[in-house]
Amino acid sequence: MPEPVTRGEVLVDADDLAATYPGATVPAVASATFVVHGGERVSVLGPNGGGKSTLFRVLTGELTLSSGALALPAGRVALVPQTERSRLDFPVSALDVALMGAVSRMPWWRRPSRADRALAREALDRVGLADRAQRTFGDLSGGQRQRVLVARALVQDAPLLLLDEPFSGLDVPSAERLRALLDDLAAEGRGLLMATHDIEQARSWDRVLCLNRVQIAFGPPASTLTAQVIERTYGSEIVTLPGGVELGILPAHHHHHDHGGHGS
Numbered sequence: 001m002p003e004p005v006t007r008g009e010v011l012v013d014a015d016d017l018a019a020t021y022p023g024a025t026v027p028a029v030a031s032a033t034f035v036v037h038g039g040e041r042v043s044v045l046g047p048n049g050g051g052k053s054t055l056f057r058v059l060t061g062e063l064t065l066s067s068g069a070l071a072l073p074a075g076r077v078a079l080v081p082q083t084e085r086s087r088l089d090f091p092v093s094a095l096d097v098a099l100m101g102a103v104s105r106m107p108w109w110r111r112p113s114r115a116d117r118a119l120a121r122e123a124l125d126r127v128g129l130a131d132r133a134q135r136t137f138g139d140l141s142g143g144q145r146q147r148v149l150v151a152r153a154l155v156q157d158a159p160l161l162l163l164d165e166p167f168s169g170l171d172v173p174s175a176e177r178l179r180a181l182l183d184d185l186a187a188e189g190r191g192l193l194m195a196t197h198d199i200e201q202a203r204s205w206d207r208v209l210c211l212n213r214v215q216i217a218f219g220p221p222a223s224t225l226t227a228q229v230i231e232r233t234y235g236s237e238i239v240t241l242p243g244g245v246e247l248g249i250l251p252a253h254h255h256h257h258d259h260g261g262h263g264s
């Protein structure tokens with residue numbers, strides 16, 4: 001893959017970043033050193049528990065770093081959370097959820113304007129849910145909820161988007177639409193960081209960051225995703241064919257974690 005001709009400004013600059021949850025003895029993420037520029041699509045690969053969501057929590061400021069340095073020169077960061085955690089059971093419409101993206105960047109006394117509503121509708125349209133605007137969020141399918149959360153991040157209009165496994169639970173047409181949308185957002189100059197388990201998709205993006213509690217590698221996928229790096233990222237459970245062709249097979253223990261402990 002050729003180097004992008006023009007790169008935007010630096011949006012994230014992490015230097016030997018580590019983060020430890022309160023009460024934990026070892027960091028959930030360590031030795032993270034990487035840069036994201038505007039216009040770049042960066043995949044974050046790693047096993048369950050590898051620290052992908054934790055890294056995003058550090059980038060949003062929800063979790064403070066325990067060592068190293070982090071600069072976010074562009075300021076605003078929008079997060080599309082991992083679906084299992086985004087339960088919004090109170091009766092709000094899809095449009096309301098998308099509108100929360102506008103509310104997050106205005107003073108508390110202001111109410112959403114017509115322009116904000118128009119933006120939220122436009123964002124729902126971009127994720128293919130214009131006709132679901134008035135539906136109750138909790139009644140939508142998992143994939144539709146996921147896309148509403150992408151719309152909310154679009155309304156936030158942040159230069160840096162963090163997407164935590166945004167393709168999980170999407171059907172093929174929705175995934176294709178989201179892929180095209182993410183490409184457009186990068187082409188508009190936004191920086192994208194996406195947690196994923198899809199090694200093949202990671203190969204088609206601009207940079208890849210491999211995390212297995214510590215950063216294993218960061219760089220252009222073609223030169224970074226070697227068999228050795230993949231093995232160190234996922235443990236030894238990757239299938240390697242004779243001749244060194246590695247398959248993007250997920251570890252056998254890949255399953256939905258019980259994320260139940262996160263609320264407290």
Ligand SMILES: Nc1ncnc2c1ncn2[C@@H]1O[C@H](COP(=O)(O)OP(=O)(O)OP(=O)(O)O)[C@@H](O)[C@H]1O
Pocket residue numbers: 021022024028046047048049050051052053054055082257261262
């Ligand atoms: N709120 C929390 N408090 C304490 N430990 C946590 C918390 N959230 C996550 N952890 C721990 O931090 C480590 C990294 O978890 P994280 O959720 O970042 O992994 P992940 O790469 O996003 O995994 P997955 O692919 O399953 O989403 C795990 O060992 C997890 O148990």
Ligand SMILES: [Mg+2]
Pocket residue numbers: 052053054082164195
């Ligand atoms: Mg996660």
